[in-house]
Amino acid sequence: MCAAISVIEDEGFDDVPITERYALRYLNERPVKELLYDGHDEFLQFFVKHNLPQDDLYDILRAFNTADDLALLRRLVFLSKSDGNSFAEVKWRQFCENLLFDAVKDENEALLEMLLDVGVDANARGHSRQFHDSTATFKAFNALQIAILGGNKNVIDILNSCCARIFTGSPVVDSDFLSGAFTRNTIDFAKPQLASEATWHSKPGGKGLDILVHAVEQSYDNIVDILFEAGFNPYSRADRGDFATGWVPRDSAFMVSLRTSKTRYLGKFLTFPYHALDRKRRQERLRQLTAGYVTARCTENVALGKAILDAGWRPDHVKLAMGYDYVQEYLHNALEQAVERGYCEEVRCLLQMGANPNLLSYTYVSGSIIRPLHSAIEEGNVAIVRQLVEARADVNVLSSRSNLTPLQKAVYGSSLEIVSILVEAGANVNSTTRKWSRSAVEIAADKGNLEMVTYLLESGANVQGRHNHNYRRTLYWAQNHGHNSVVDLLQDWKRSRHGEQDCDAIGNIMSSTTEEELDLLSRVYD
Incomplete structure (x- = not known):
């Protein structure tokens, strides 16, 4: 010394x-x-x-x-x-x-x-x-982990008397520690500390929750079992900071199991004694069981659906606990995601379960609401558009992002099949909006889509009258972009339906149409 x-x-x-x-x-x-x-x-x-x-x-x-x-x-x-x-x-x-x-x-x-x-x-x-x-992995363990791996109860007790913690905060390191304890048959020394940690970290954010999620992801059965038996809540999310610091909450162990279809873990987690949870955590459990039930129905997993019902999940229970119809909101959100991903079968299941295609979301992305029908039209998914229309989706509702009707959006996408579905379901072919003064037939003429213009005229597009704004603008857009076939079609249509006196010379229209007239409706409403 x-x-x-x-x-x-x-x-x-x-x-x-x-x-x-x-x-x-x-x-x-x-x-x-x-x-x-x-x-x-x-x-x-x-x-x-x-x-x-x-x-x-x-x-x-x-x-x-x-x-x-x-x-x-x-x-x-x-x-x-x-x-x-x-x-x-x-x-x-x-x-x-x-x-x-x-x-x-x-x-x-x-x-x-x-x-x-x-x-x-x-x-x-x-x-x-x-x-x-020692090895590099061994260097990462903390003092209590090393004592447990060594199986020395006196050393463990000394560290516990000074509030030593069993986890380091690194899911990989802590999983390696638990695996080592199983290998060395010293896991029993860890059980009291795990139970204490589960109580200490019963709220979201516990280090043990990170390990439980990691173990589920990696299919570490022994670690999942020991943590679950210790009392770690599989429905609690392991928060890793907040949005301001660039971190986002991780999924719970239940949601990870659901997403990865690990039914063994789901069956175990459904037995978690939720009666001891406070109101907030019971609500979180009901939210996640709702997701599980919807997933089970969409994937036609009868066993999982029955297990969730047996665990006490009921739509009326969820509605009562949440204070609003959370089930319908979740169904709608799931429907939006299924539409965006193009999952036709999942859309069918959700609509059969009662998902409302016209429900407004409670959450907003960049201040806009993208309805399922608009999303399906943007993706050009005819089958899903047909499913939504058959489920009474509003075919005249505006999109808050583009301020277009479904019909206008379909015409922009040049999908005649989708346009016909919407028109047959009652879409207004003459509808215009605040921001865009162009009707559906004007959009079709501007794009030079002769087949689309023909269909819209036959479906009731209003072009009657020599001074009809819809007629004048439609001709203007077609002529301005050199779509002569559309110009001829429209003039012939007018003559056959309303007579020569109802038509105007294309030269007169091109010379007399003003910017104010082209933007008339947007100017008036704005």
């Missing part, structure tokens, strides 16, 4: 203030027993401030267990806990934390108790020299 604290006067010694340099020389000349029991704390403080702990000290100090050895080491450790931030003082604090890991690994209870007694953090993470003779 005397060699361990000897002052090394290297090149940096000249930079030490004269008063402190004298104290260090004085300290180096004192007998060991005097250093053990006499008041030289000021000199020892200077020693800690200006001398780095050497690597060979670990091997020396790890064997300490006598009263004299620990007495001086206790004073050095205590002084290293000061708020000083010199390079040497920081290294001494790291040295003490690493020494604690060595004491756990060596099962040196006397050294461990001394280090904890003077304030070395039981949950401190080891530094670069934590375990110089």
Whole structure:
């Protein structure tokens, strides 16, 4: 021990203030027993401030267990806990934390108790020299994990008395620890700590929830079982920060199991004793069971659907707990996602379950509402459009994002089949909107779609009257883009239906049409 604290006067010694340099020389000349029991704390403080702990000290100090050895080491450790931030003082604090890991690994209870007694953090993470003779994975474990892997109950009890925690916060490291405990048959030592951790972290955000989710993702059956038995809530989400910091809440273990179709875990999680949960967590469970039931119905998983019903899920229970018809809202949100992904069979199942294609979402994306029918038209999915129309989707409702009717959107997409479905379902072929003054037939003429123009005229597009704005603008857009076939079609249509006097010369229309007339409706409404 005397060699361990000897002052090394290297090149940096000249930079030490004269008063402190004298104290260090004085300290180096004192007998060991005097250093053990006499008041030289000021000199020892200077020693800690200006001398780095050497690597060979670990091997020396790890064997300490006598009263004299620990007495001086206790004073050095205590002084290293000061708020000083010199390079040497920081290294001494790291040295003490690493020494604690060595004491756990060596099962040196006397050294461990001394280090904890003077304030070395039981949950401190080891530094670069934590375990110089161990594998990289072993270096990542914390003190309590190492004690459990070693199976030493006395060391575990000592750490627990100082509030040591069983998890590091890294799901990968903590999963490796639990796997190692199973391999070494020391998992029973971990069970009391796991139960305590489950109670401590019963709210979202617990480290154990991260591990449970990770174990589900990786199909670590033993780890899922032990964490579930310890009481970790499979319906709690492991929050990893907030949106402001760039982190988002992770899915719960139940939702991960549902998404990955791991029915073994779902069946286990459905048995979780939810009666002990508070109101907020019971609501979260009902939300996730709703997702599970909808998924079971959409995938025709009869067994899962029955298991969820047996677990006590009922639509009326959800509505009562949420204060609004959450089931209908969830069905609608699921319908939107199924439409966007083009899952025809899932759309069919959701509509059969009662999803309302006209329900407004409670959540908004960039301040806009994209209705399922509009999404299906954008994707050009004829089958889903037909399903939604048959389910009484509103064929004249505006999209808040584009401010277009479904018919206008379908004409822009040049889908005559979708246009015919909408018209047959009662879509207004003459509808215009605030932002876009063009009717469906104007859009078709502007695109030069002769077949579409013909269909819309036959379906009731209003072009009657020499000064009809719809007629004039339709001709203007067609002529302006060189769609002569559309111009001829419209003029012939007018003559055959309403007579020559109802038509105007194309030259007159092109010369007399003003920008104000082209944008008449938007100007009037805006």
